Amino acid sequence: MKFVDEAWIDVAAGDGGNGCASFRHEKFKEFGGPDGGDGGRGGHVWAEADPNLNTLVDFRYARRHEAQRGEHGRGSDQYGAKGADVVLRMPVGTIIRDADTGELVGELLAPGQRLLLAKGGDGGLGNLHFKSSTNRAPRQRTMGKPGERRRLHLELKVLADVGLLGMPNAGKSTLIAAVSNARPKIADYPFTTLHPNLGVVRVGPQQSFVIADVPGLIEGAAEGAGLGHHFLRHLQRTRLLLHLVDMAPFDDSVDPVAQVRAIVAELKKYDPALAAKPRWLVLNKLDMVPPEQREARVRDVVRRLRFKGPVYAVSALTREGLEPLMRDVMQWLAAQRAAEQPAAPDPRFAQASAPDVDPDAAPATTAARGPGRRDR
Known part of the structure; x- marks a missing residue:
């Protein structure tokens, strides 16, 4: 479709x-x-x-x-x-x-x-x-x-709790396919995703949330470059953004830190409110990094970005680190929903809610009636 x-x-x-x-x-x-x-x-x-x-x-x-x-x-x-x-x-x-x-x-x-x-x-x-008493034949x-x-x-604008953000080929489609029931197209070339994909992540009994994957962003997206600018609207309703970073790009000259900064700059150009949303850093494709270099590379990216939020090192392909990430996301969303719940009203001051307005209903009128025989 x-x-x-x-x-x-x-x-x-x-x-x-x-x-x-x-x-x-x-x-x-x-x-x-x-x-x-x-x-x-x-x-x-x-x-x-x-x-x-x-x-x-x-x-x-x-x-x-x-x-x-x-x-x-x-x-x-x-x-x-x-x-x-x-x-x-x-x-x-x-x-x-x-x-x-x-x-x-x-x-x-x-x-x-x-x-x-x-x-x-x-x-x-x-x-x-x-008809009236004076107009018998109107x-x-x-x-x-x-x-x-x-x-x-x-x-x-799709309704999702969590949105995936990142450059093309950062592994967003692989991640959403690994943690949810979504089956997006996955290939070894950029711009594989052409439209948003929604998936339901089930963490436990009666514990689930909706995650959205949008086409990757590139520098200049706010001015119309690439596909991601057209679908950024679908991230405006999300509560949390997961910023995926490719830790093993094809080109060794590509700097993951520069890619993160470029995407943040595009978000600010498109919508400052979107850039101000809570954002977690997800360092992906660790399976392609030698084990002895993983910890040092993660520390280097976080230090250069001066990132203060949560950071997760994962591999969407092997599903390494995805379970703790999804569990923490679920706990964060549950805390947000609990904080947004209105306080229970005091039953002593409870009032009946106003009925819905029907466009076909006639306006209520009160007819003034004179005193009856008993009132005389």
Whole structure:
């Protein structure tokens, strides 16, 4: 399946049906009165988060989505049927914006979550509503209102707890394949990964997290060089970045320290908030370094970088050092989630939560009533 993380679509809600001006005509009913019904409401356009989708490719080709209009009212007190809604299924993590104004419509962050993209037009009123003591034969009616029409920009940012960062051929795909159920393409040349890959890492019973692998970055990525700049958006939702470093590059003239600094500089250019995320250093491909040189080479890289965060020396190919790394990541994420949990409210001050707003619900009104007979 082709990975598409950006699309533009046009949505149009259904127009409301027109009200009807009709009078009752029956034998022996000389003054039947008005009986024109209301028009039906036009269909809404909804967006729904579907956990089984991971790309916006369906919206790359089907760009026009229009809901059904409401039926017109008819005589004999017959109200028009409302138009059928249209539900657009999108991946979890989709951000929806108005393409003309840039206004944020909403984000789909949980499976099954729904967002109203375009509201259907209200149906018109039939002459049944206009009768009164002074207007026994009203011929008034109202027309249905048009439904909303919008041009929307869809942007997908994958939802992952941990993101892998590094130069091309640093071993990111090998690592995610070794620790999760993801099966990305792995080859002995750079730029093997062409789109993000997601994997679920299971550390223990009911202990798991999602890890994301994006195409490798190169110097100048913030200006458009390579592929990684296009997919950096998928790291913006992550909590932790694992910065993979190739400790055994093909070219002996390549300095791992210079590569780390180049990537950090690109992150700062792209998004300072992304560069400020917690970042751990993962020194990969130790199996290709002679055993007697490993410790000295690791100390040299850390000393020259003056790195203060956690450092792990691993081999994604032989899985050496991966288990302690994944276990520490799980503990760190668990601590972060526990810190973000709101404190339990005091039951003495607990209040009922406000109900969800239904676009079809009529506004609540309170009718003023005069005193009854007993009150007189």
